[in-house]
Amino acid sequence: MTTKSIALTHEDLARFEAGDQRTFSKIFDLYYELVFQKVFRFCQCKEEAEEITQEAFIQLFIHRDKIKDCEGFFPYLYITAKRLAISFYRKKIVRQEYQAQLKKNWQEQDQPIDAALDGKYLKGILSEVLEELPPQQQMVYRMNKLEGYSYQDIAEKAGLSKNTVRNHLSLASKVIRLKLEKILFSVILICSIFF
Structure with a gap:
């Protein structure tokens, strides 16, 4: 993790806060696989892990003003991805219950x-x-x-x-x-x- 944070400079942080897409892509490239692996261990489904990981990066970009130093990217992404994964599974359970109820009441x-x-x-x-x-x-x-x-x-x-x-x-x-x-x-x- 420290080698990844060293790769980012304070200029990168300033450009990212200003909404620079290239810097966002650089951060995405640095942390995507690491965050994806953490999420995948939780959900065991590649497609769901990709979706949650991408959502974590979207949240990072939307709330980029919350990152105050170069070491803050991974902790923010990790915590956000963890919360999103939990929320995703709560919604999944509700959808499954809804589908079961719908199937039960469905008329041919x-x-x-x-x-x-x-x-x-x-x-x-x-x-x-x-x-x-x-x-x-x-x-x-x-x-x-x-x-x-x-x-x-x-x-x-x-x-x-x-x-x-x-x-x-x-x-x-x-x-x-x-x-x-x-x-x-x-x-x-x-x-x-x-x-």
């Missing part, structure tokens, strides 16, 4: 109609949320999540670095996830009231 004859309505509704919501994103985040998200392009393919086609693609995708995913979670919460609330 409603499935085709409900599935068609749900699909159209969710596509409409996703489309609206995507339109609110900045153009590059929108493009990267569409190419990766909707068209199946890899980070490398997107980087080559868009003329961006692989880290920039990863950062754009991470930020876009966070915004979309937060908005969809609010909608899911509303649906759960409505279902619990009316069903």
Whole structure:
């Protein structure tokens, strides 16, 4: 850990506080694997560990004014990732309970109609949320999540670095996830009231 903090200078810290993307990429490169490994040990799922790790970096960037020295990056990331992992699993349990309840109350004859309505509704919501994103985040998200392009393919086609693609995708995913979670919460609330 000390070798990583030595690699960052006070100029890096000042640039990071000012929102410099290159410095953020440098910090991301230095600490990503270390934070990812810690999270992976907790959740044992690569995709979930990647998502939580990326979210920790987003929180670091959003709250960059809280880092007062070069040694503060890893502790902040570690604590944030740990809290996010715990929160992620709490939400996962709630979702599993909701799905079990929904499955229990689901009626066979409603499935085709409900599935068609749900699909159209969710596509409409996703489309609206995507339109609110900045153009590059929108493009990267569409190419990766909707068209199946890899980070490398997107980087080559868009003329961006692989880290920039990863950062754009991470930020876009966070915004979309937060908005969809609010909608899911509303649906759960409505279902619990009316069903």
